[in-house]
Amino acid sequence: MANILSFFFIFFSLCLQGSSTTTFTFQNKCASTVWPGTIAGAGTSQLSTTGFELQSGSSMSLTAPTEWHGGFWGRTFCANDTITGKFTCATGDCASGNISCDGAGGIPPASLIEIKLNGFQGTDFFDISLVDGFNLPVSITPTGVSSCVSSSCAFDINSICPEILKVKDGNGKVVACMSGCLKFNTDKMCCRGKYDSPQTCKPSSYAKMFKKACPQAYSYAYDDTTSTFTCTGANYVITFCP
Numbered sequence: 001m002a003n004i005l006s007f008f009f010i011f012f013s014l015c016l017q018g019s020s021t022t023t024f025t026f027q028n029k030c031a032s033t034v035w036p037g038t039i040a041g042a043g044t045s046q047l048s049t050t051g052f053e054l055q056s057g058s059s060m061s062l063t064a065p066t067e068w069h070g071g072f073w074g075r076t077f078c079a080n081d082t083i084t085g086k087f088t089c090a091t092g093d094c095a096s097g098n099i100s101c102d103g104a105g106g107i108p109p110a111s112l113i114e115i116k117l118n119g120f121q122g123t124d125f126f127d128i129s130l131v132d133g134f135n136l137p138v139s140i141t142p143t144g145v146s147s148c149v150s151s152s153c154a155f156d157i158n159s160i161c162p163e164i165l166k167v168k169d170g171n172g173k174v175v176a177c178m179s180g181c182l183k184f185n186t187d188k189m190c191c192r193g194k195y196d197s198p199q200t201c202k203p204s205s206y207a208k209m210f211k212k213a214c215p216q217a218y219s220y221a222y223d224d225t226t227s228t229f230t231c232t233g234a235n236y237v238i239t240f241c242p
Ligand SMILES: *[C@@H]1O[C@H](CO)[C@@H](O)[C@H](O)[C@H]1NC(C)=O
Pocket: 078, 079, 080, 087
């Protein structure tokens, strides 16, 4: 009897767990190490880690509670400063001085994955945002649900970044590409003021360049129609350099 009871207890615990958490698996297909950062949106708690190392070829999984929403990005070219000991990254740095971001977001430009679990009528909403720029190719793929499609920005936009938008490391290598909004910070490019509507905010030539390279990613704030993806009941694989 006790065995049967514990069997049902474990069975129902697993069922509950299956329906109430979502697994995010991060995989690094880049040639170099990536240090992913995670950040929870307002009103939801941080995941079990807010920053970790992901060596080339490796993967790692995290679970998120129901209705979690937040963002993921990859930091590149990170090191502990030889003098201060602080952990800093050439791109996507969260300025925590540590490998964990502890609630701080990545400093743009960094390719950003945004997700809201169990939003309207239990649907998950996700996207890749290049609104503030790009640092490395990323994708997000729903798993376990055959009818859902992934969103991917697989092209290395650093390789076609206009000179004025380039972010270079100390050796002159292009490590990230700013958006027009990030670089010029005008109402027109950032869809603010009288440009704060889908009717009045039009993509700049820079936004069009981003869109051509990565058609599934947000290239400017009102790029919703081609950039928002949905799924219900899935887990997700987040890939760097898909
Ligand atoms: C930075 O230091 C931490 C703690 O000592 C260590 O775990 C980590 O691997 C170091 N990171 C790098 C990029 O050297």
